Amino acid sequence: MRVAPSRSVSWRSSSGPSSRRCRGPRPPGQRSETVASALAFPVSFAFPPAGEFPAGSILYAERLTGDLRVLTPGGPSPGPVVANVSVLTNGEQGLLGIAVAPDFGTMPYAYAYHTYRNGTTGGAMNRVIRWWLGPTAPPGPAPVDVVLDGIPAGSNHNGGILGFAPDGTLFATTGDAGNSANSQDNGTLAGKVLRMNPDGSIPANNPIPGSPVYTLGHRNVFGLAFHPITGTPYVSENGPSQDDEVNVLEPGRNYGWPVGTGPLLDPRFVDPILTFPAVIAPTGLAFSTGTRSPAWRDSLFLGDWNRGVLQRIALGGPTYRVVTGTEVVDTFGGNGLLDVEDGPDGYLYVSTADAIYRLRDAGGTPGGASVGFGEVLLGIAIAVIVVAFVGALWRERRRRAPAEPPRPPAS
Numbered sequence: 027m028r029v030a031p032s033r034s035v036s037w038r039s040s041s042g043p044s045s046r047r048c049r050g051p052r053p054p055g056q057r058s059e060t061v062a063s064a065l066a067f068p069v070s071f072a073f074p075p076a077g078e079f080p081a082g083s084i085l086y087a088e089r090l091t092g093d094l095r096v097l098t099p100g101g102p103s104p105g106p107v108v109a110n111v112s113v114l115t116n117g118e119q120g121l122l123g124i125a126v127a128p129d130f131g132t133m134p135y136a137y138a139y140h141t142y143r144n145g146t147t148g149g150a151m152n153r154v155i156r157w158w159l160g161p162t163a164p165p166g167p168a169p170v171d172v173v174l175d176g177i178p179a180g181s182n183h184n185g186g187i188l189g190f191a192p193d194g195t196l197f198a199t200t201g202d203a204g205n206s207a208n209s210q211d212n213g214t215l216a217g218k219v220l221r222m223n224p225d226g227s228i229p230a231n232n233p234i235p236g237s238p239v240y241t242l243g244h245r246n247v248f249g250l251a252f253h254p255i256t257g258t259p260y261v262s263e264n265g266p267s268q269d270d271e272v273n274v275l276e277p278g279r280n281y282g283w284p285v286g287t288g289p290l291l292d293p294r295f296v297d298p299i300l301t302f303p304a305v306i307a308p309t310g311l312a313f314s315t316g317t318r319s320p321a322w323r324d325s326l327f328l329g330d331w332n333r334g335v336l337q338r339i340a341l342g343g344p345t346y347r348v349v350t351g352t353e354v355v356d357t358f359g360g361n362g363l364l365d366v367e368d369g370p371d372g373y374l375y376v377s378t379a380d381a382i383y384r385l386r387d388a389g390g391t392p393g394g395a396s397v398g399f400g401e402v403l404l405g406i407a408i409a410v411i412v413v414a415f416v417g418a419l420w421r422e423r424r425r426r427a428p429a430e431p432p433r434p435p436a437s
């Protein structure tokens with residue numbers, strides 16, 4: 027068993043890349059097209075169902091301002107502010123994660139995880155809030171409704187990713203808040219993955235009665251996704267100077283930090299399904315539902331901050347915990363990746379420090395999929411080439427026909 031050194035991976039921190047750094051326009055990855063640029067650290071984004079916002083809209087969070095903004099098709103970029111919450115932004119703090127309620131059409135709540143100054147302790151703390159974005163909301167910024175409070179904050183390791191499970195419960199990832207002992211202590215919400223009802227109450231079937239703690243032993247989690255078939259949560263996890271991980275969550279289980287990292291082969295701990303020996307600083311995680319790219323269906327997609335790489339992780343085995351292959355899908359170079367999401371239009375989306383991109387599909391057209399503008403243009407181009415080719419053949423045949431020798435009679 028290895029005891030991990032304490033050196034931390036500093037991504038999103040004030041000492042590392044941040045939105046404060048002056049960046050010029052950067053090209054997207056080779057497989058991606060720009061959805062919106064000149065954004066201010068869109069650390070997390072989500073797709074609200076059509077209703078309060080036009081179909082195809084994207085809600086995104088700005089880490090350093092606490093603004094929730096909306097991109098609408100054909101609308102301005104950056105998008106207008108629809109909600110705001112005050113944030114502390116030391117190190118990796120800020121407005122860190124957002125999610126929209128699964129029943130957003132009737133209950134238009136946007137959920138957020140942010141760092142703030144707690145009035146009682148006077149110190150930094152993380153919490154989960156929600157904003158009502160419905161038409162009946164009073165004028166002005168949407169009021170803040172606290173869902174879960176009391177998550178310890180540090181300058182680094184604040185976690186902050188939100189996601190709704192298929193059963194409608196809300197998951198939140200945290201970090202050890204700079205104190206690794208937190209991760210093995212179920213008396214604190216730091217170093218955990220948390221599960222709650224949308225109103226912040228504790229689900230009756232949580233592993234620890236009355237506690238939002240779902241799993242323990244995490245160092246810092248920036249990626250969360252639910253398997254499309256099993257509904258099981260998967261997370262990406264930042265190791266110290268080695269052993270970044272992808273883990274499958276089992277309720278009540280221990281993922282090892284700080285006792286060790288990577289595969290520990292110890293029955294007390296759940297080993298990762300994938301370990302990266304060198305530090306990549308893993309970030310967003312999403313499953314593709316594959317309506318655009320059948321070859322990607324039910325694959326896991328992982329972004330990272332250090333390399334700016336989006337990779338596909340193919341899964342197999344009876345419970346999809348066996349990694350059957352990995353491949354780099356796109357590279358963004360100096361653009362570290364933040365969030366990765368599967369869009370309602372069937373395309374994968376990623377965000378970097380200043381933009382949101384959409385990935386073109388992996389090839390193959392599934393039945394029933396709508397045809398995009400680019401595909402129509404390609405079809406027209408192919409048709410023009412075919413018509414021109416056939417026409418040229420026909421003219422050539424007519425021109426040459428008189429000179430052709432008579433065919434020999436069939437024997």
Ligand SMILES: [Ca+2]
Pocket residue numbers: 271281282283286287288298
């Ligand atoms: Ca681990």
